[in-house]
Amino acid sequence: xxxxxxxxxxxxxxxxxxxxxxxxxxxxxxxxxxxxxxxxxxxxxxxxxxxxxxxxxxxxxxxxxxxxxxxxxxxxxxxxxxxxxxxxxxxxxxxxxxxxxxxxxxxxxxxxxxxxxxxxxxxxxxxxxxxxxxxxxxxxxxxxxxxxxxxxxxxxxxxxxxxxxxxxxxxxxxxxxxxxxxxxxxxxxxxxxxxxxxxxxxxxxxxxxxxxx
Amino acid sequence: xxxxxxxxxxxxxxxxxxxxxxxxxxxxxxxxxxxxxxxxxxxxxxxxxxxxxxxxxxxxxxxxxxxxxxxxxxxxxxxxxxxxxxxxxxxxxxxxxxxxxxxxxxxxxxxxxxxxxxxxxxxxxxxxxxxxxxxxxxxxxxxxxxxxxxxxxxxxxxxxxxxxxxxxxxxxxxxxxxxxxxxxxxxxxxxxxxxxxxxxxxxxxxxxxxxxxxxxxxxxxxxxxxxxxxxxxxxxxxxxxxxxxxxxxxxxxxxxxxxxxxxxxxxxxxxxxxxxxxxxxxxxxxxxxxxxxxxxxxxxxxxxxxxxxxxxxxxxxxxxxxxxxxxxxxxxxxxxxxxxxxxxxxxxxxxxxxxxxxxxxxxxxxxxxxxxxxxxxxxxxxxxxxxxxxxxxxxxxxxxxxxxxxxxxxxxxxxxxxxxxxxxxxxxxxxxxxxxxxxxxxxxxxxxxxxxxxxxxxxxxxxxxxxxxxxxxx
Numbered sequence: 075x076x077x078x079x080x081x082x083x084x085x086x087x088x089x090x091x092x093x094x095x096x097x098x099x100x101x102x103x104x105x106x107x108x109x110x111x112x113x114x115x116x117x118x119x120x121x122x123x124x125x126x127x128x129x130x131x132x133x134x135x136x137x138x139x140x141x142x143x144x145x146x147x148x149x150x151x152x153x154x155x156x157x158x159x160x161x162x163x164x165x166x167x168x169x170x171x172x173x174x175x176x177x178x179x180x181x182x183x184x185x186x187x188x189x190x191x192x193x194x195x196x197x198x199x200x201x202x203x204x205x206x207x208x209x210x211x212x213x214x215x216x217x218x219x220x221x222x223x224x225x226x227x228x229x230x231x232x233x234x235x236x237x238x239x240x241x242x243x244x245x246x247x248x249x250x251x252x253x254x255x256x257x258x259x260x261x262x263x264x265x266x267x268x269x270x271x272x273x274x275x276x277x278x279x280x281x282x283x284x285x286x287x
Numbered sequence: 288x289x290x291x292x293x294x295x296x297x298x299x300x301x302x303x304x305x306x307x308x309x310x311x312x313x314x315x316x317x318x319x320x321x322x323x324x325x326x327x328x329x330x331x332x333x334x335x336x337x338x339x340x341x342x343x344x345x346x347x348x349x350x351x352x353x354x355x356x357x358x359x360x361x362x363x364x365x366x367x368x369x370x371x372x373x374x375x376x377x378x379x380x381x382x383x384x385x386x387x388x389x390x391x392x393x394x395x396x397x398x399x400x401x402x403x404x405x406x407x408x409x410x411x412x413x414x415x416x417x418x419x420x421x422x423x424x425x426x427x428x429x430x431x432x433x434x435x436x437x438x439x440x441x442x443x444x445x446x447x448x449x450x451x452x453x454x455x456x457x458x459x460x461x462x463x464x465x466x467x468x469x470x471x472x473x474x475x476x477x478x479x480x481x482x483x484x485x486x487x488x489x490x491x492x493x494x495x496x497x498x499x500x501x502x503x504x505x506x507x508x509x510x511x512x513x514x515x516x517x518x519x520x521x522x523x524x525x526x527x528x529x530x531x532x533x534x535x536x537x538x539x540x541x542x543x544x545x546x547x548x549x550x551x552x553x554x555x556x557x558x559x560x561x562x563x564x565x566x567x568x569x570x571x572x573x574x575x576x577x578x579x580x581x582x583x584x585x586x587x588x589x590x591x592x593x594x595x596x597x598x599x600x601x602x603x604x605x606x607x608x609x610x611x612x613x614x615x616x617x618x619x620x621x622x623x624x625x626x627x628x629x630x631x632x633x634x635x636x637x638x639x640x641x642x643x644x645x646x647x648x649x650x651x652x653x654x655x656x657x658x659x660x661x662x663x664x665x666x667x668x669x670x671x672x673x674x675x676x677x678x679x680x681x682x683x684x685x686x687x688x689x690x691x692x693x694x695x696x697x698x699x700x701x702x703x704x705x706x707x708x709x710x711x712x713x714x715x716x717x718x719x720x721x722x723x724x725x726x727x728x729x730x731x732x733x734x735x736x737x738x739x740x741x742x743x744x745x746x747x748x749x750x751x752x753x754x755x756x757x758x759x760x761x
Contacts, residue, residue: 091609092484092584096723101704105352105369107326107376119725124711148605150485153518154723155702156324156420158437176485179520180420183452184436197605237310237450248438249337252446255304255312259340259448262303262314272541272549273316275408276343276387 078218078243081170081191085214085225086133086142087204093147094154095181099163112163144214146200146207147174152181161188171216173223175200186241187248191216193223193232202228218243290559292456293523294491297431297556301414303448313451316413318443319399320347320386322373323704324418328441329380341447342385346408348399349374349391351704355667355694360394363695370705384444397670397696400424400638404508405672407538411526411553416443421638421720423515427507428534429526429556431491434515454520455565457490458558461498463572468754470648471506472640472718472737474498474570475513476578476588482568484586488518490566493558498572499524504533505644512639513720516585525557577753580722580735581625582613587722588735589625591752597621616724617732618712626750628734632715633664633745634727635691635738637701640718641669643676645738650682652742652753658690659748665692665707667699691745703727716744 103115120132128135134142145164151174152160161184164172171191185192193216195203203225207214210226217223218239223230240246252259267274291299303312325347332338339345352370354363365371374391381388389396395406400421403409411429415422418440425432435449443449459478465471479486492514494507502510507524514522524530531553535546558564576590587610589596598614598621601607614621619628635641635649646668658664666686668674674696677683683693700707701719709715709731718741722733734750743753 090612091605094584094721094723096702096721096726100725100729101702104323104704105367105373107373108330109327119729124729150488150518153484154420154721156418156434156436158324158327161436176488179488179518180434180436183439187436187438235309236307248450249335249442249445252312252442252448252450253337256446259303259312259314259446263447266301266314270412270549270552272410272545272552273413274344275317275410275413275538276346277540278343 078245080218081143081216083143083214084139084141084212085144085146085207086139086212087146087207088133089146089148089204091148092150092153095152095157095160095178096154098152098160099157103163104157104159109162112159113166115159116163116167138212141168143168143170144216145169145172146204147172149175151177152185153178156180158184158188161185161190165190173200173203186238189242189245191242195230195232199230203230290561290563292558292562292564293493293525293556294431294454294456294521297412297414297523298453300412301431306450309452311451311453313414313449315416315443315447315449316344317408317415318345319403319415319417319422320345320377320440321351321399321417321419322349322377323351324437325380325440326373326376328437328444331441332444337445339384339386339444344447345386345444346403347377347381347386347388348402349377349389349396350398351698351702353391353396353697354706355697355699356706357692357694360396360671360695361392363392365391394671397668397673398638398641398698400512401641401669401673404428405537405670407534407540410534410538410549411530411556416449420515421512423519423522424508424512424638426511426514426522427504427524428530429524429553431521431523433521454491455489456563457487457492458564458567459492459494459570460496460567461494461570461572462496463498464501465498465572465575468739468757469575469577470737470739471502471509473575473578474572475510476580476585476735477575478570479513479517479586480578480588481570482517484516484584485518487514490519491521491523492519493523493525495525500527503644504529505642508642509639513585516720526553577737577740579625579740579750580733581617581619582610583616583722583724584613585720585722585735587613591626591740591750593625595619595621595623595625626752628750629714630662630716630744630749631713632709633662633741634667634700634715634717634719635665635741636667636669636699637719638669638698639720640738641667641673643673645718646673646677646682647680649738649742650685652739652756653689653691653746654685656689656746658745661748662745664690664745665694667694668696670696700727709733716741716750
C-alpha cells in the first residue's frame with residue numbers, strides 16, 4: 075500500500091455468505107513453498123472455466139470492475155482452512171481492502187498480519203453501499219485517518235481495534251516486537267516448566283518413533 | 288479470583304503478558320506444522336536472520352499431500368514434483384532447526400491431529416497450535432488448541448508465543464442418550480445446522496452435559512474437530528476419568544509418579560460453578576437423527592429422512608440466495624427426499640473420522656455385505672497405528688471383502704491436495720468436515736455424514752438411513 079492512510083478505487087461486490095478459503099484459494103495452488111504466483115489462483119473456479127478461459131459473467135471479469143482494489147463480501151468471509159495463501163493471493167491480485175459483515179477467525183488474523191485491511195460493516199449499510207456503488211462508477215474511498223468510508227455522498231464511519239489500526243497504518247514487525255519481550259518469555263517458561271513438567275511432551279531421545287530429521 | 292470458565296483458566300495459565308484489553312501474549316506448549324502452511328514461515332524466518340526458539344516443542348508432519356495408494360509406506364513416493372518439493376523442503380527445515388518430523392515414509396505417518404493425541408502428546412491444560420484449522424480437535428482432551436496462519440507460524444517458531452485475541456465464552460449443553468444408529472458426528476452436524484456456520488464465531492465453546500460426559504475420548508475429538516465449522520475459535524471439554532484413562536494409556540513416558548503429579552493439576556481444569564458464559568445453547572440428545580449435508584456449507588445439513596430445503600420458503604432473501612446457489616452446485620431439487628440419492632464415491636477417513644473407533648463402527652455395518660457395484664468406496668486410516676490396529680482386529684479384512692479400497696494413512700480426499708480427488712459432478716458420501724464447493728475436487732459434490740451412514744451409503748449405493756439398513760439385514 076503506497077499510502078497507508080487512504081485507499082481509493084474500484085470496489086467489486088461479492089456478496090456470497092461463507093465464501094471459504096478453499097474457494098478463495100483452491101488447493102492446487104497450495105503446492106508451493108513460496109508466495110509467488112498466487113494471483114492466478116484467487117477465486118479460480120468462479121473466475122475461470124475448467125479450460126482456463128475467463129467466465130465473462132463473474133464480477134471481477136466484467137470490464138466495469140477491472141482493477142478493483144476493494145471487495146465487498148458476504149457474512150463469514152474467509153471461513154474454513156487456515157491457508158494464508160488466500161490473503162497473499164488477494165493482495166497479489168491488487169486487493170487492498172475487504173468490507174464484509176463478518177470474517178472467518180483465522181483469515182482475519184492472516185489479513186491483519188499481512189496488512190490487508192478488513193472492515194466489518196453491518197448488512198444494511200453494505201446494502202446501501204452496494205446501491206451507491208451502482209450509481210457512482212464503482213469507486214469507493216476508505217480514509218483511515220478519519221475512519222470513514224465514502225461513496226459519492228454516502229459516508230459511513232467504521233472502527234478498527236487499536237492493534238489492527240497500528241498494524242495497517244504503521245506496519246508493525248510483530249515478531250520483532252515480541253522478541254523484545256524475550257526475557258519475559260524465558261522467565262515465564264522457567265516457572266511454567268517447574269509448575270507443569272508434564273506439558274513438555276516430545277521425547278528428547280532421538281531413537282524414538284518418528285525422527286529428528 | 289473471580290469465577291472463571293475453563294477457557295479462561297487455560298488462557299490465564301499460559302499468558303506471558305497482557306498486551307491490551309483484547310490481546311495477550313500466549314505461550315505454546317506444543318506447535319505442530321505441516322508441509323503446506325509452514326514453508327513461507329521458515330523462508331521469512333531465515334530472511335530476517337531469526338531462528339527457532341524452542342525446537343523441542345515443535346513437531347512436523349507431512350500429511351496433506353501424501354499419496355494413499357495401497358502400497359507399503361516404505362514404497363510411498365510423491366510423484367507430483369511440486370508436492371515432492373514441499374516434502375523435501377519440510378525435511379530440510381526440520382533438519383536445519385532440529386525439529387521432530389514424521390516424514391513421508393515413516394511408519395507412524397498419518398494426519399497431524401490423529402498422530403499427536405495417539406502418542407500421548409496432547410494433555411489437559413496444554414496450549415497446542417498448528418497451521419491447520421482443525422486444531423480445535425485437542426479440546427477433546429482439555430487442551431486449548433486452535434489453528435493459525437503462516438505468519439503466526441513464523442511468530443511461534445521465533446518466540447514460542449502468539450499474539451492472541453481473546454474469545455468470548457459459549458457453552459453448549461447436551462443431555463441424554465444418543466438414539467440408536469446415531470453418533471457424535473450426527474450430533475455435531477445437528478449443532479452446526481442449528482447455530483449456523485458462524486454461530487460460534489469469536490467464541491471458545493465448552494461442550495458440557497451428560498451426553499458429552501458419556502462420549503469416548505475419540506468421539507469427543509470428532510465433536511471438537513468440527514466445532515470450527517461453526518466458526519469456533521476453540522472447543523473444550525472438561526477433562527474427566529475418560530480423559531485421564533485415555534492419556535494414561537497413551538502417555539506412558541509420564542510414569543506413575545508423573546501421571547499422579549499431573550492429575551492433581553488436571554483436576555483443577557473445569558469451569559467454576561458460578562462462571563458466566565456469554566451465551567449458552569442447549570440441546571437434547573434425543574433430537575439427534577442420522578444427519579447428512581445437502582449443500583456446500585457444513586451448516587446445510589438435515590436429518591436423512593427430511594426433505595431438501597426450498598429456497599422459496601427461506602426466512603430471508605440472503606438465505607434464499609445461498610440455498611439456491613448451493614442446490615445448483617449440488618445438482619439437487621428443492622423439496623425432494625435426500626434419502627435415495629445415488630452416489631459415485633464413498634470416503635471414510637480424515638481427522639474428523641479416521642480413528643479406530645470410526646473404523647470399528649463402519650466395519651460393523653459393512654461386515655458380510657458388498658459395496659454397491661456403482662460405487663467406488665475407500666477407507667483411509669488416520670495414521671499408521673490406526674491402520675495396524677484395524678488390520679489386527681480384522682476390520683481391514685471386512686472392508687476389503689466388501690469391496691472397499693484399504694489405503695495408506697493420510698488426509699486423502701478430505702482436501703484433495705493429493706491424488707485422491709473427485710471428478711467434476713461426482714457425488715460422494717464423506718466422513719470429512721467440509722462440503723465446500725470444489726473442496727474434494729472441482730465440481731465434486733460432497734455429502735458429510737457419520738462413518739455408519741457412509742458405510743450404509745456404500746452398501747446401498749445411495750444416501751440411506753443406516754437404521755433402516757440395519758433393520759433390513761437383522
